[in-house]
Amino acid sequence: MDLTIDERFVTARLMLQKDATYFYALATFMNMKENPAVGTAGVDIHGTMYWNREFVLSLTIKELAGTIAHEALHVGFIHMLRTNGRHGEIWNIAADIKVNHMLTTMGMVLPSGALIPDSNSYTFNAGMGPDGAQKTVTVTDIDKKTVEKLYDEIYEQVKDILREGSKPGAGESGPGSEKGEGQPQSGLFGKEFDKHITSTESQISPDERDKITNKWRSNNSLAAQIAKQRGKFPGQFQGVLDALLKDKVNWRTILNNYMTNYLPVDYTWQKPHKKSLAIRTYLPNIVRESIDVIVAIDTSGSISQKIMQEFLGEITSIARAFKGLTMTILFADTDIHDVYEVNGSSADINSMELTGGRGGTSHVDVAKWVRDNKSNAKVVVCLTDGYTEFPDINSISCDWIWAISEGGIDENSLPFGRYIKIED
Structure with a gap:
């Protein structure tokens, strides 16, 4: 018997609660909202996960659980407020590569079309370079690098083919963009998957920015504590979490x-x-x-x-x-x-x-x-x-x-x- 939308979400959450407590606990702080305008799924800076009905119905329960975990990590690690003027689509690619590597190494299943690293590296075709040849981009040692470091490496490889007028900090793409979790879209590099909604980042006040950041630091810490109590906190996340909670951000930034x-x-x-x-x-x-x-x-x-x-x-x-x-x-x-x-x-x-x-x-x-x-x-x-x-x-x-x-x-x-x- 086919499950309803509500039943699918409940079943996926129960799967996370049993097998991936940290993701489950982090996801409990998110709101869920249907939005037909979002082609697949996405999350905003406040922690609301938007989803498309047809997309959710197309997923297996394991893929839906992976999608929920993916969005929870984006908001939990405050990716939408860490762009700092960087090129939006490149930032999203870097964030997706990092998040999806963390998820897949834990055995999580993601929808087809997601940016899924293979053997701790990821390679994609970024389009045609100035010389008319196809440009291939590769990042390696993903487990040892932050999103910022991955961004720098990708940017260095594609900066010569960035389109005139592409907007830094736009940040609207992602478990890999707005139009196609499960079906890559035609972004600058054709690598959009879910939607990271950061368009309001420049509109929020410094106080609101701090409030959101501190809220998700606190949520992250509590989710980790719950997972540790059950003996199910992924050790690979500890370094990322420590850096997030200690706020080791350059004072110039x-x-x-x-x-x-x-x-x-x-x-x-x-x-x-x-x-x-x-x-x-x-x-x-x-x-x-x-x-x-x-x-x-x-x-x-x-x-x-x-x-x-x-x-x-x-x-x-x-x-x-x-x-x-x-x-x-x-x-x-x-x-x-x-x-x-x-x-x-x-x-x-x-x-x-x-x-x-x-x-x-x-x-x-x-x-x-x-x-x-x-x-x-x-x-x-x-x-x-x-x-x-x-x-x-x-x-x-x-x-x-x-x-x-x-x-x-x-x-x-x-x-x-x-x-x-x-x-x-």
């Missing part, structure tokens, strides 16, 4: 993500995008509003010269990248000693001279200076060890980011604002 989230974006059709002529399609141009950003550098002596230079280099590169951004850099200890305003090509750290400092540390004057001189500032970024006199939170009129140097305070010691750990 975190800072860049925070900063670019403060840059409002709009579009205009009055002036076409410069790529319109090349691809013979009229594209809107991006319009970025002007914003003020304040950067306060602690000159009390707690910040090494190396970290100060690296931080200034990173922060001024952001200023150069966005025409509408005006950045004011304050050098201060208990008092403000030097003020530099940079934007565009004027963002040159070599022109900045420190004429005072090496006293105690207080950010009260920084908050006062912002109120008196840049009351419309969007964000204040402070490089410090955190051993400072904090301003009254009621005197703060914008967001603050605390970039804390090595040996500085922990996140729980902050009275307000966002925390980044700067490591030498």
Whole structure:
């Protein structure tokens, strides 16, 4: 007797509960929702798994269990929020290769058409290269590499054939894309399988991003604990989970993500995008509003010269990248000693001279200076060890980011604002 849709999902979940407790526990945190617009299955950044009725009915129970586990790993490992501006389809291919390798080595069954590695490697045809020959891409030692590393290796092999106008960070494909889990689609490399819905990534606030990330870290930790209690936690997942929970992310990436989230974006059709002529399609141009950003550098002596230079280099590169951004850099200890305003090509750290400092540390004057001189500032970024006199939170009129140097305070010691750990 044929099973109904509900019966198929229940049976697949029971199979996971019995044989793959970690995937089952992780999947219990997901919502399930039918969506005919999704050709196969997919998941969004919030953990909702979307599925197509015809697709689900076409699967065996083992394939459906594998599909549920596949989507659970994508959201559990926060793949949709780790793109960081990378090319969306390449990121999805890398994520699918990693996830499917982990699943198949545990004996999970995936639908036909999934990107399934063979003997710890995966090879696919990426299309025709500039020389007219077919381009073959291969990645090896998948078990030893992160999704980021796999992405880098694939990107290096296909960067010469990326289509003009292909969108970095689009991130909408996957147990291998929107239109074809079980039937590969015609994406840039014809390798789409399920749908990784990341189109809202740039629209969510930094606080919401952190909330989603922390939620799935917590869910992941609990799922692992449940599986370990039953003696069914896959050992190969421990390293991936440890890295996820420890948040070993380069501080430059975190800072860049925070900063670019403060840059409002709009579009205009009055002036076409410069790529319109090349691809013979009229594209809107991006319009970025002007914003003020304040950067306060602690000159009390707690910040090494190396970290100060690296931080200034990173922060001024952001200023150069966005025409509408005006950045004011304050050098201060208990008092403000030097003020530099940079934007565009004027963002040159070599022109900045420190004429005072090496006293105690207080950010009260920084908050006062912002109120008196840049009351419309969007964000204040402070490089410090955190051993400072904090301003009254009621005197703060914008967001603050605390970039804390090595040996500085922990996140729980902050009275307000966002925390980044700067490591030498």
